[in-house]
Amino acid sequence: MKYISTRGRSPVCNFEQVLLTGLAPDGGLYVPETLPVFTQQEISSWSGLPYDQLAFKIIKPFVDGEIPDDVLQSILADSYKDFSHPAVAPLRMLGVNEWVLELYCGPTLAFKDFALQLLGRLLDYVLIRDNKKVAVLGATSGDTGSAALEGCRHCKNIDLFILHPYQRVSEVQRRQMTTVPGDNIHNIAVRGNFDDCQRIVKSAFGDQSFLPEDRQLVAVNSINWARIMAQIVYYFYAALNLGGPLRSVSFSVPTGNFGDIYAGYLARCMGLPVKQLIIATNGNDILHRLISNNEYSLGELQPTLSPSMDIMVSSNFERYLFDLFDRNADAVTAFVTGLGKQPLHLDIDRWHKARELFSSLGVDDATTCSVIADIHKRTGFLIDPHTAVGVEAARVCNQDKSVPMITLATAHPVKFADAVTRAGLESPALPAHLQDLFEREERYEVLDNSVDEVTRFLRSKL
Numbered sequence: 001m002k003y004i005s006t007r008g009r010s011p012v013c014n015f016e017q018v019l020l021t022g023l024a025p026d027g028g029l030y031v032p033e034t035l036p037v038f039t040q041q042e043i044s045s046w047s048g049l050p051y052d053q054l055a056f057k058i059i060k061p062f063v064d065g066e067i068p069d070d071v072l073q074s075i076l077a078d079s080y081k082d083f084s085h086p087a088v089a090p091l092r093m094l095g096v097n098e099w100v101l102e103l104y105c106g107p108t109l110a111f112k113d114f115a116l117q118l119l120g121r122l123l124d125y126v127l128i129r130d131n132k133k134v135a136v137l138g139a140t141s142g143d144t145g146s147a148a149l150e151g152c153r154h155c156k157n158i159d160l161f162i163l164h165p166y167q168r169v170s171e172v173q174r175r176q177m178t179t180v181p182g183d184n185i186h187n188i189a190v191r192g193n194f195d196d197c198q199r200i201v202k203s204a205f206g207d208q209s210f211l212p213e214d215r216q217l218v219a220v221n222s223i224n225w226a227r228i229m230a231q232i233v234y235y236f237y238a239a240l241n242l243g244g245p246l247r248s249v250s251f252s253v254p255t256g257n258f259g260d261i262y263a264g265y266l267a268r269c270m271g272l273p274v275k276q277l278i279i280a281t282n283g284n285d286i287l288h289r290l291i292s293n294n295e296y297s298l299g300e301l302q303p304t305l306s307p308s309m310d311i312m313v314s315s316n317f318e319r320y321l322f323d324l325f326d327r328n329a330d331a332v333t334a335f336v337t338g339l340g341k342q343p344l345h346l347d348i349d350r351w352h353k354a355r356e357l358f359s360s361l362g363v364d365d366a367t368t369c370s371v372i373a374d375i376h377k378r379t380g381f382l383i384d385p386h387t388a389v390g391v392e393a394a395r396v397c398n399q400d401k402s403v404p405m406i407t408l409a410t411a412h413p414v415k416f417a418d419a420v421t422r423a424g425l426e427s428p429a430l431p432a433h434l435q436d437l438f439e440r441e442e443r444y445e446v447l448d449n450s451v452d453e454v455t456r457f458l459r460s461k462l
């Protein structure tokens with residue numbers, strides 16, 4: 001399997017190379033040159049498989065023999081063994097043909113564990129095999145950081161540096177990061193906002209000359225292909241558990257960087273009958289404006305009750321555009337680099353093509369709270385604000401009530417107690433493995449909003 005850049009001006013990579021990098025050198029994102037496509041018969045034969053065994057079937061073609069099958073199988077078994085539900089990704093019914101897929105049973109209580117538990121183990125394996133050391137560098141507005149730290153903490157050949165905006169993440173989120181023990185773990189609170197953190201990370205990736213010679217930086221956000229790959233699995237798993245592939249299913253996906261929903265798009269390209277994919281956004285609704293009005297323009301970043309989706313530009317959308325533009329890298333480059341305050345438009349055929357599969361909705365904070373309250377009242381089930389955005393979009397955008405509609409529940413409500421209280425409900429208790437979170441010792445460094453200061457800190461720790 002070869003991987004190519006969406007901007008067309010980077011060398012072709014193999015799996016190990018895309019695993020050990022971030023953006024392509026030309027500023028694009030890596031995608032597989034061709035996708036594996038499974039027959040309906042093949043997909044049917046996987047029904048009833050445990051999660052990790054299904055993951056093996058789907059992930060194997062992407063790894064393409066670079067990791068031996070038995071090793072890959074045991075890495076996958078290990079990645080999902082600590083999930084708190086035996087189904088790993090259980091389905092729950094909210095109403096008639098209305099489902100949620102609970103993706104928060106991993107160690108840090110958000111769906112990002114699905115990819116990062118695996119990514120950490122894949123990195124560990126190839127780094128030990130090749131006798132290499134790397135530095136993982138990432139910026140987080142909350143969930144990515146803790147999932148990355150949990151996924152990579154045991155890797156002796158990785159030093160982890162996670163930047164979060166000082167005093168701008170919730171206390172649970174901060175403690176989930178800063179209480180992870182280990183000499184290879186470095187939490188950095190930057191005196192700035194999330195965009196400042198991202199800017200610093202991007203600039204460090206762009207010029208890695210500050211690193212010791214034998215080191216390189218590896219990304220853990222969803223520009224890393226391996227994260228997307230891991231997320232394709234639960235689309236197949238949910239569909240198989242609801243009678244697929246003999247019948248179609250639809251998904252509503254709370255969206256920030258477009259990573260999670262892009263995995264759903266790939267599942268469909270790989271043969272899974274998916275009828276509708278719903279892009280559920282909060283007030284940061286650049287993708288909703290494109291799908292509903294054919295207007296693609298930068299808005300103002302607004303803080304919402306679903307902070308993990310407070311993103312101005314969805315980086316993985318470029319991967320979808322690459323297909324929508326018939327893999328014409330120059331056209332993609334022109335479109336994405338033209339983004340500004342003035343709206344860009346897709347040509348009308350392309351826009352229609354996107355709308356055949358994708359629908360969208362932007363959901364405000366007041367509606368988010370009322371959905372949390374309403375679902376709790378009618379079913380007794382407590383959902384988090386990101387999931388609530390998805391549930392609302394699922395209801396509003398559903399085009400065919402005879403098709404099962406599955407909303408991805410992306411986080412446990414205990415992570416977002418604020419929204420739960422605002423919905424008039426009591427915030428839930430921390431799960432057993434986090435019970436003493438507020439007593440654990442915290443470790444983090446507060447640094448100025450400066451590339452130099454951060455890279456100097458990295459250098460001093462490597």
Ligand SMILES: *Cc1c(COP(=O)(O)O)cnc(C)c1O
Pocket residue numbers: 110111112143144222254255256257258259260261308309386410411
């Ligand atoms: C990261 C995150 C999202 C957004 O996922 P993307 O892949 O960036 O679209 C949604 N909900 C929660 C809880 C998250 O942590």
